[in-house]
Amino acid sequence: MDATAQAADPATSPPGSGTAEEIVLEGVSKVYPDGTVGVAELDLTFAAGELSVLVGPSGCGKTTTMKMINRIIEPTTGRILLGGEDVTRVDPDRLRRRIGYVIQSIGLFPHQSVRTNVGTVPRLLGWDRHRVRARVDELLETVGLDPKIFGDRYPAQLSGGQRQRAGVARALAADPPVLLMDEPFSAVDPVVRERLQSEFLRLQESVRKTIVFVTHDIEEAVRIGDRIAVMSAGGHVEQYATPAELLGRPANEFVADFVGADRGLKRLAVTDVDTADLEHPPVVHVADGLADARAALQRHGARWAVVLDDDENLHGWLSAERAAGAGTVGSAARRMEAWVPVHSSLKTAFATMLQLEAGWVAVLDGDRFLGVLTPESLHAALRRSVEGVAPEVAGAAQA
Ligand SMILES: Nc1ncnc2c1ncn2[C@@H]1O[C@H](COP(=O)(O)OP(=O)(O)OP(=O)(O)O)[C@@H](O)[C@H]1O
Secondary structure, eight states: OOOHHHHTTEEESOOOOOOOOOOOEEEOOOOOTTSSSEEEEEEEOOTTEEEEEEEESTTSHHHHHHHHHSSSSSSSSSEETTTEEEEEGSSSSHHHHHHHEETTOOOOOOOHHHHHTTTTHHTTTTTTHOOOOOOOOHHHHHHTHHHHHHHHGGGGSOOOHHHHHHHHHHHHTTTEEEEEEESTTTSHHHHHHHHHHHHHHHEEEEEEOOOEEEEEEHHHHHHHEEEEEEETTTTEEEEEEHHHHHHHHHHSSHHHHHHHHTHHHHHHHHHHHOOOOOOOOOOTTTTTTTHHHHHHHHHTOOOOEEEEEESSSEEEEEEETOOSSSSSHHHHEEEEEOOETTBBBBHHHHHHHHTOOOOOOOEEEEEEEEEEEOOHHHHHHHHHHTTTSHHHHHHHOOO
């Protein structure tokens, strides 16, 4: 056994040690016995520790691609390398221990408890009972299922979202370096789905697996993907890029159509607030006198100021009109609590503004006030994010 295989072998490594592995597809094709070309000459690299998404219309070869990676389907031509090793030369059982697989129908065994289901692979690997139990409970906690409540339940006694989480826990149980996920969240309603996506992203932050994720939903793809491959019939990759590139610079009409006419809006979700986007109104404190606040407004030539409390937390704002007269800033300020942490998406900033009916949102780094976003600066930020990108937009602008 070489060193790489040993490091990746969950039977010999402690939980949490399954380092991510790169997956490389080289000239991979699948022609089914009836002559259908599922995938033709596919070249793709899924970077170690990244979440790559395959997205495309029904029948374009997404599932075929996934199943070739864990050899449920054998490629007709080409090579697939997992951590540099040709998967066709690895014993399929050994291979599948390195690959967690989550599918839409989840595939939990109906007559086994959640705990037994999640412990399936570690038990097959011969872990002792205590180690399996500890690992299963740890994983159930990780995916947000209290083992004391859910461990002894059967799959039928869980909601759709809980079953999905149990499925993810089971796929992670032996700490595989690679996870394949085929439309794992498509069977649940949109609200649960969004929650599962967020939880899953948080989980990925900590486990950093190489994940290949199939969906036909572009919203889901841009939300969760580090990189997205947009595929068309025959497993042809039309574009393989980050969500921001894909939305900002679709490579061709197929991709532009697929990502949708509202891709500018979708981009809001994948573009972070940048400190360069912020405006810097004067800052005053609740305990300051109004005369000082007026002086600050005058110095900045500003119509309003941000008001912070004694602990430097956001209190609200003070308009020039209300700054007239005597007294403290605190007595004249209006409360306003619209704020977002720095590195939020522009979408979050925009949604916060709308939800709180605020004319601006403060941007904070921890407790530190960095500046504000107004509708104008948000608009400028969005323009920055799409600047000179979409060909037809650029063309229209020149015309
Ligand atoms: N066993 C099979 N025999 C013949 N053709 C097949 C077989 N399995 C899949 N195909 C065909 O291969 C092509 C790719 O199928 P695949 O399931 O990979 O698509 P997909 O992109 O995952 O689709 P969907 O989004 O609908 O799940 C389709 O045209 C499909 O009909």
